[in-house]
Amino acid sequence: MSLKSMKPLARAPLLHVSVQESLRAYISDNGLKPGTPLPAESDLANQLGVSRNSLREGIKALESVGVLESRRGIGIFVKAFSFEPLLDNLAYGLGGALRQIEEVIEIRRTLEVGLIGKTVEMIGGDDIAELRATVDRMRVHAERGQSFADEDQLFHTLLFRCQNNETLARLIDVFWLAFYKASDFVNLDNVDPVATWRDHAAIVDAIEARDVAEAQKRLDRHYHGISRVIAANKKSANMGGAQ
Known part of the structure; x- marks a missing residue:
């Protein structure tokens, strides 16, 4: 399946917030279901035009609200909705x-x-x-x-x-x-x-x-x-x- 890419981000003071918004949009635009893996960190960082540290901050924030989950040694996955x-x-x-x-x-x-x-x-x-x-x-x-x-x-x-x-x-x-x-x-x-x-x-x-x-x-x-x-x-x- 061909996935829609993300646009590079402007250097905002709260770059990790922009990363979160872009990742949410990426999941929505591509109709990704729970359990679907995201591209590798290096690929995501390149698409957004940000450092891997900024990307990881955004990912951690989305993990804290139950949108994503990281599986050590495997990758980043869309998480099933939870209250x-x-x-x-x-x-x-x-x-x-x-x-x-x-x-x-x-x-x-x-x-x-x-x-x-x-x-x-x-x-x-x-x-x-x-x-x-x-x-x-x-x-x-x-x-x-x-x-x-x-x-x-x-x-x-x-x-x-x-x-x-x-x-x-x-x-x-x-x-x-x-x-x-x-x-x-x-x-x-x-x-x-x-x-x-x-x-x-x-x-x-x-x-x-x-x-x-x-x-x-x-x-x-x-x-x-x-x-x-x-x-x-x-x-x-x-x-x-x-x-």
């Missing part, structure tokens, strides 16, 4: 900013409540049984006063698995993981795990009854519970600052 770079930046960007965490939760709430109706219509008995088993494990942890983050993540994954929407599944994972990674920066401990377990059980009850309105209401109520945790931490942070 991981977004997740890392999102969790870091949230930091201790409770307002931004609230906004992420609101997006997640809107997404899940809006799509739960489709789950009610599509979900099968096997997925409902898995949801029940997950809720049962939540109950065991809750009654011991323990957290159940793993079960919580699995629960929300199972809620939408029947829709066979890979992008939706990844987005839900991104928002869930961003929230829990943000707990590295601020205290987001659940003070009432029993209430949270009951929220999840009520969601499954509504889904099994094929009651869309009730499922939406229960899921929405669950997110209001998360918002109360954040609000309590806001109040605590404000009181601490006033001391």
Whole structure:
């Protein structure tokens, strides 16, 4: 296959940024798929009219955002799309900013409540049984006063698995993981795990009854519970600052 070449770059102060833009355009213009190797570094540098050091800076930047990957001794390859770079930046960007965490939760709430109706219509008995088993494990942890983050993540994954929407599944994972990674920066401990377990059980009850309105209401109520945790931490942070 004959590939389109790249034009030599002007010597800009941020040359590596121009290298990144040109490499992105090269991938797009040539319709390169994940796993496709790029030409050798020397060839790319010649096409762009830049040094190999400038080229490598641009490549490293694209590796950091998941566009390219270098395989030692083999070459540079187009990487399959991943939400991981977004997740890392999102969790870091949230930091201790409770307002931004609230906004992420609101997006997640809107997404899940809006799509739960489709789950009610599509979900099968096997997925409902898995949801029940997950809720049962939540109950065991809750009654011991323990957290159940793993079960919580699995629960929300199972809620939408029947829709066979890979992008939706990844987005839900991104928002869930961003929230829990943000707990590295601020205290987001659940003070009432029993209430949270009951929220999840009520969601499954509504889904099994094929009651869309009730499922939406229960899921929405669950997110209001998360918002109360954040609000309590806001109040605590404000009181601490006033001391």
